[in-house]
Amino acid sequence: MSTLVKEDLFENLLESAPANFTEARQTAKDLYLKLGLPAPKEEEYKFTGITKKLEKSLSNFNQAKPLSVEENLIKESVFQGFEGDVLVFSNGKFLQEVSSTIEGLEVSDILSSSAEIGSIAKAEKDAFAALNQASFSGGISIKVPKKTKVEKPILLLSFNGANDGQVITPRFWIEVGDFSEVTFLDQSISMGEEAYFVNKVVEIKGGLNSHINYYRLQNESNQAIEVSNIETDIQSDARFTSVNISLSGDMVRNNLSLNLLGSNSEGNMYGIYLLNGKTHVDNHTNVDHTIPHAESNEMYKGIFDAQSRGVFNGKIFVRQDAQKTNAFQQNNNVLLSDDAIVNTKPQLEIWADDVKCSHGCTVGQLDEEALFYLQARGIGKVQAKGLLLYAFAGEVMEKIEEESFKNHVVGLIQDRLGSKF
Structure with a gap:
């Protein structure tokens, strides 16, 4: 308190x-x-x-x-x-x-x-x-x-x-x-x-x-x-x-x-946080499996520039009665600045024994070899960087089924990343 x-x-x-x-x-x-x-x-x-x-x-x-x-x-x-x-x-x-x-x-x-x-x-x-x-x-x-x-x-x-x-x-x-x-x-x-x-x-x-x-x-x-x-x-x-x-x-x-x-229920949680300046975003997620034969999928991705800061804390609970649970969680992050910070903590608590569960996280920088490959084919450095970052974020964007909203968000992200042709 x-x-x-x-x-x-x-x-x-x-x-x-x-x-x-x-x-x-x-x-x-x-x-x-x-x-x-x-x-x-x-x-x-x-x-x-x-x-x-x-x-x-x-x-x-x-x-x-x-x-x-x-x-x-x-x-x-x-x-x-x-x-x-x-x-x-x-x-x-x-x-x-x-x-x-x-x-x-x-x-x-x-x-x-x-x-x-x-x-x-x-x-x-x-x-x-x-x-x-x-x-x-x-x-x-x-x-x-x-x-x-x-x-x-x-x-x-x-x-x-x-x-x-x-x-x-x-x-x-x-x-x-x-x-x-x-x-x-x-x-x-x-x-x-x-x-x-x-x-x-x-x-x-x-x-x-x-x-x-x-x-x-x-x-x-x-x-x-x-x-x-x-x-x-x-x-x-x-x-x-x-x-x-x-x-x-x-x-x-x-x-x-x-x-x-309930059985055969499905919960999906996806997110992208694309931050610059001093923006601070903290995503805390919680999935509670209480019944057998249920599935959850979670994928959050972060891109951080300047002095931005991100936090991800994802918890998955699988209760004792929740046999045959499928639960998957992943958090991936790219840091573009030495001053950007991300704190990530995926968590699993399992009390059942017949389940398929996984979780993981990554924090890294852009692949320099991939960046060089694009530049060697005539793409400018800024746009090449933007294309790689958009490819990283695109996996989340594909989860949006409403096309007009997806197009709007894609436009905002491409403008931010400089990945438009």
Whole structure:
């Protein structure tokens, strides 16, 4: 526990919380005040000094008010080629009046919904999850009925920026019925360069034989600080795939947890973090195998330039009853600068004996022989370097099934790497 008096730091935020989900909020508040924000030597935040960063960067710990978002801005912010529905948020508040109406789905403001707050993303797991549950003032509840195939992707488009306060606390509840399919694209856009803190929680409840894709793009301003807790329950014969792309920000912490609760369930976690400047990104993942005959696949790749810093901590738990489990985890990193740093720690804890599990990590630099080979064939050094790095990142990009989003992300990465012809 931190030695700081945390109720002083977020006292106004807690006191101004909306008067709903009272029991869940009080439980979370008690837990938050017990846990405190992470201390400098706390193991789970050992390489990410988020508490110090918040104290240094923020001056107003009040809830940020919604920003004005015009329809023209929304149109300009939707990436080229996208054909789907758009749900818009301003500092965490759902803007229904400028959002798509999606037929067949139950979509409502989180504050007026019947969401099962805290039933999946447990407040006791993380102080920031507890803080969000105690103080969230906006977000959305999305329920996909049974046997529904949502043909078009759903873009969750968030506009963030300091506005009479620097704390943003969105809460998403997503419930996908049995035998249903849906793809979500989660993208945030910074409105201005002033520092702000996003403390986000996403709870995803996947039914039997459901197929859910959740793709996320983090490309906000260099002053943005973010902690996200995304947790998913996956039932029998269901498949969940997450792809997280982190390109910018000041300090970003991503907590992603998959709970495999049924046989023949499949959980996939992929990520690419392409960092420069002093950007710091920390990916903490957790896969919990509780039932026999389930599979998980995890692959995260990092590219670091300048004074950027990355952290990867991936945990796979295979419970005693989870025989016939297949679990695979890999983390690969390339350092382009002597000042860049990555800390990586893949972990396996296995209590079952009939399983196939593997994990590993690599940290290195570009292959000089491959670079020379490309240059010898008339490709400039900068572009040759970019091509090699894109080939390294491309394995993650191939996991994105939504073509317009994939093309958008590929363009951003190629621009950053200088790998376009």
